[in-house]
Amino acid sequence: MDFTYTETQDMIRDTLARFLGDTYDFETRQKFINSDSGRDPAIWTALAQELGMLGAPFAEEYGGLGGGALENAIVMEELGKVIGIEPYLPTVVIAGGALKAVGGAQADAMIPEIIAGNAIIAFAYAEPQGRYDLANLRTTARKDGSGYVLSGHKSVVYAAPWATHLLVTARTGGNARDRDGVSLFLIDVNLTGIVRRDYPTVDGNRASEIYFENVAISGDALLGGEGTGLPLIEQIVDEATVAVCAEATGVMQKLHEGTLEYTQQRKQFGVPIAKFQVLQHRMVDMFMEVEQARSMTIMGTLKLELPANERMAAVSAAKAKVARGANFVGQNAIQTHGGIGITQELAIGHYFKRATMIESQFGSHDYHMDRYERIVLAD
Amino acid sequence: MDMEFSPEDLAFQQEVRDFIAENYPAELREKQDEGEEMSKEDFLVWHKILHKKGWIAPAWPVEYGGTGWTPTQRFIWSEETARADCIRLMPFGLAMVGPVIYTFGTPEQKAHFLPRILSGEDWWCQGYSEPGSGSDLASLRTTAIADGDDYIVNGQKTWTTLAQHADWGFFLVRTDKDAKQQEGISFLLIDMKSPGITVRPIITLGGEHEVNEVWLEDVRVPQSQRVYDENKGWTCAKFLLAHERTGIAGVAASKRGIEKVKAIARTEVDGDKPLLANAFFKRKVAELEVDLAALEFTELRSLAGANAGRGPGPESSLLKIKGSEIQQRLTELSLEAVGHYGAPYFRGFGEGDNEHPIGPDYAHRAAPTYFNMRKTTIYGGSNEIQRNIIAKMVLGL
Numbered sequence: 001m002d003f004t005y006t007e008t009q010d011m012i013r014d015t016l017a018r019f020l021g022d023t024y025d026f027e028t029r030q031k032f033i034n035s036d037s038g039r040d041p042a043i044w045t046a047l048a049q050e051l052g053m054l055g056a057p058f059a060e061e062y063g064g065l066g067g068g069a070l071e072n073a074i075v076m077e078e079l080g081k082v083i084g085i086e087p088y089l090p091t092v093v094i095a096g097g098a099l100k101a102v103g104g105a106q107a108d109a110m111i112p113e114i115i116a117g118n119a120i121i122a123f124a125y126a127e128p129q130g131r132y133d134l135a136n137l138r139t140t141a142r143k144d145g146s147g148y149v150l151s152g153h154k155s156v157v158y159a160a161p162w163a164t165h166l167l168v169t170a171r172t173g174g175n176a177r178d179r180d181g182v183s184l185f186l187i188d189v190n191l192t193g194i195v196r197r198d199y200p201t202v203d204g205n206r207a208s209e210i211y212f213e214n215v216a217i218s219g220d221a222l223l224g225g226e227g228t229g230l231p232l233i234e235q236i237v238d239e240a241t242v243a244v245c246a247e248a249t250g251v252m253q254k255l256h257e258g259t260l261e262y263t264q265q266r267k268q269f270g271v272p273i274a275k276f277q278v279l280q281h282r283m284v285d286m287f288m289e290v291e292q293a294r295s296m297t298i299m300g301t302l303k304l305e306l307p308a309n310e311r312m313a314a315v316s317a318a319k320a321k322v323a324r325g326a327n328f329v330g331q332n333a334i335q336t337h338g339g340i341g342i343t344q345e346l347a348i349g350h351y352f353k354r355a356t357m358i359e360s361q362f363g364s365h366d367y368h369m370d371r372y373e374r375i376v377l378a379d
Numbered sequence: 380m381d382m383e384f385s386p387e388d389l390a391f392q393q394e395v396r397d398f399i400a401e402n403y404p405a406e407l408r409e410k411q412d413e414g415e416e417m418s419k420e421d422f423l424v425w426h427k428i429l430h431k432k433g434w435i436a437p438a439w440p441v442e443y444g445g446t447g448w449t450p451t452q453r454f455i456w457s458e459e460t461a462r463a464d465c466i467r468l469m470p471f472g473l474a475m476v477g478p479v480i481y482t483f484g485t486p487e488q489k490a491h492f493l494p495r496i497l498s499g500e501d502w503w504c505q506g507y508s509e510p511g512s513g514s515d516l517a518s519l520r521t522t523a524i525a526d527g528d529d530y531i532v533n534g535q536k537t538w539t540t541l542a543q544h545a546d547w548g549f550f551l552v553r554t555d556k557d558a559k560q561q562e563g564i565s566f567l568l569i570d571m572k573s574p575g576i577t578v579r580p581i582i583t584l585g586g587e588h589e590v591n592e593v594w595l596e597d598v599r600v601p602q603s604q605r606v607y608d609e610n611k612g613w614t615c616a617k618f619l620l621a622h623e624r625t626g627i628a629g630v631a632a633s634k635r636g637i638e639k640v641k642a643i644a645r646t647e648v649d650g651d652k653p654l655l656a657n658a659f660f661k662r663k664v665a666e667l668e669v670d671l672a673a674l675e676f677t678e679l680r681s682l683a684g685a686n687a688g689r690g691p692g693p694e695s696s697l698l699k700i701k702g703s704e705i706q707q708r709l710t711e712l713s714l715e716a717v718g719h720y721g722a723p724y725f726r727g728f729g730e731g732d733n734e735h736p737i738g739p740d741y742a743h744r745a746a747p748t749y750f751n752m753r754k755t756t757i758y759g760g761s762n763e764i765q766r767n768i769i770a771k772m773v774l775g776l
């Protein structure tokens with residue numbers, strides 16, 4: 001057993017931490033998230049071209065760094081520490097993960113584009129009626145000659161306003177919620193009939209409602225088999241879920257550190273408020289949640305390679321634990337700051353907002369406990 | 380022991396219901412239902428209707444404009460207004476400075492300020508907290524130095540709720556630097572239009588402008604606007620803290636809140652059923668109802684005590700703690716209920732487009748409200764401070 005990181009992994013973390021330390025201080029972040037486009041594209045380009053970071057989980061033959069899920073977790077945790085809004089999750093972890101899994105000409109064509117920073121890919125999977133069920137789809141892709149016609153509505157697609165491509169889940173057959181009949185497509189964002197409504201999100205990101213109004217797409221947009229896409233989608237969403245747990249670890253660590261620091265400076269009744277034992281115990285509880293989030297992220301990441309059921313149980317265990325932890329650490333960071341914690345001015349509140357959105361991303365605590373029970377406690 | 384309303388109480392309840400049904404402004408209701416931002420005027424329409432009816436200050440003594448209702452009738456009133464989702468009345472004049480003025484004020488102060496509070500002519504704000512003095516309020520440093528018939532006031536207040544609308548503020552200021560902390564404080568009424576006052580917005584997590592910094596620079600305040608004796612302001616402050624305890628638990632509003640959460644959870648689908656049929660979610664709603672029942676009956680017991688003439692004691696801290704926790708859990712449940720649509724930030728939606736909506740209307744404020752309501756365990760004496768009070772005053776530790 002060995003939980004140490006390799007030299008390359010340490011290097012990835014250090015390089016990225018240094019870069020983000022220089023480019024992503026809170027004030028700078030606030031400036032670009034409040035700008036018209038909501039981001040600074042130069043950062044993405046630098047991540048790709050100066051740091052090679054967008055190649056972290058890809059094989060060297062594509063021009064990547066030869067890593068995998070652990071490298072993704074490292075990058076996500078560092079992004080969490082600065083509440084980064086870079087679309088690494090949908091582009092590299094999710095779309096990259098799908099392309100790695102299907103391989104072939106599609107991977108050969110797109111992965112280098114991702115690594116170079118030319119492609120930003122948003123993941124359009126959620127639907128108004130679907131909650132966290134990946135098979136609950138009304139979006140359809142109807143066969144039409146050699147291609148398909150896409151119709152439907154996708155909800156809250158993070159990073160879509162910046163995207164060059166969309167990774168879309170749709171039904172090519174079966175009824176809503178069937179496991180069969182689900183397919184995955186990678187399409188250009190500018191196709192005729194794609195209507196987007198863009199908006200900011202409460203955690204400083206940008207997202208869109210996407211309406212497909214009879215969008216003609218070509219046959220080679222299909223990733224994997226027609227109608228048999230669900231296992232692949234579940235796999236990449238599990239990979240994304242542990243990546244989000246890694247991000248949460250970074251966010252939670254900062255919430256905890258920020259609280260420790262503030263309570264040692266803030267004086268009331270003539271003493272630093274960190275002297276009050278009730279606050280000390282609370283900060284100890286926060287600390288324990290951060291440590292457990294880190295443990296569960298590593299556990300989930302290491303188990304991604306196991307057979308589907310074991311993988312899903314592990315990922316759900318991780319996400320359920322992290323969701324609770326993010327809730328606890330976020331709320332208590334604010335409470336312990338007092339009034340100053342609920343202002344936009346301090347970074348702490350923005351970490352809290354991201355922690356809150358992470359709670360339900362790819363499934364809430366309840367959703368994942370339910371999935372865990374169905375796999376592990378089924379008799 | 381019994382928990383039934385008397386026939387008189389029931390008749391009163393009906394009267395209140397009828398009055399609200401006939402008089403609550405339809406436009407205001409519409410604005411509320413659509414979750415729109417409330418302006419100063421919106422807050423005041425209902426206030427003015429109630430003033431006209433003579434029902435604006437149920438808690439006040441009749442001689443100053445109160446209704447003369449029994450505590451039970453007041454309870455019915457707050458239940459019914461919450462049930463009908465009436466806009467809340469601003470507490471700063473009616474529930475805070477008003478009672479201080481009629482208890483400690485001079486005849487001139489009473490004659491001038493009380494009618495204007497009742498009519499809604501003056502909007503009040505509360506200037507207690509300072510950057511360095513939150514939980515430890517008695518350490519406040521804003522000074523008032525006597526100068527002829529006036530005081531010259533200097534300092535900074537913060538977290539001042541809705542000071543941007545305020546005509547007047549009630550302030551705690553230090554008039555004796557050498558006395559023990561609590562003994563050198565005075566209670567001043569200050570015209571917010573006085574030269575030297577600057578109000579700067581603080582934007583909170585949900586994006587709202589609700590609180591402010593208030594800077595006071597050589598602000599001249601007539602000594603006739605001091606309430607009660609010089610250096611006795613802490614007495615007024617303590618009175619005020621203990622005074623308005625009915626409603627602190629927010630039971631009626633939380634009941635209404637639970638109904639709203641249920642309505643959302645009946646609309647949201649989870650698989651082939653409404654979310655409210657999801658066993659985990661339903662259990663959380665049920666637990667909240669049970670906790671709310673515990674809070675309600677704790678409040679009723681304390682109300683029965685008030686009926687019997689016993690003043691509210693430090694056990695009202697219990698109502699504040701449990702009430703605020705329930706309010707927060709409600710917002711947490713709403714956010715959970717709306718799923719993905721908790722993320723879009725409605726203040727950035729831009730042009731409306733009915734054909735391509737961004738989630739259901741009820742989802743738009745779920746996250747901002749959840750963020751915003753973290754305040755309830757911080758303000759009005761944080762829940763940690765309330766627990767300290769119970770430990771000391773109730774448990775004698």
Ligand SMILES: Cc1cc2nc3c(=O)[nH]c(=O)nc-3n(C[C@H](O)[C@H](O)[C@H](O)COP(=O)(O)OP(=O)(O)OC[C@H]3O[C@@H](n4cnc5c(N)ncnc54)[C@H](O)[C@@H]3O)c2cc1C
Pocket residue numbers: 266268269273276278279335336337338339340342504505506507508510512513514515537538539540590754757758759760761762763764767
């Ligand atoms: C939305 C909002 C509106 C407000 N409106 C007004 C207003 O209109 N007028 C006004 O005057 N004030 C207002 N306040 C201020 C409010 O009363 C203070 O925020 C509150 O008293 C806490 O003070 P603080 O924010 O300085 O936190 P601090 O006192 O710095 O407390 C920080 C943390 O330390 C804890 N703590 C402090 N002392 C102890 C102790 N002895 N033991 C254990 N824990 C302790 C607190 O509970 C808190 O968790 C408002 C605040 C908010 C958030």
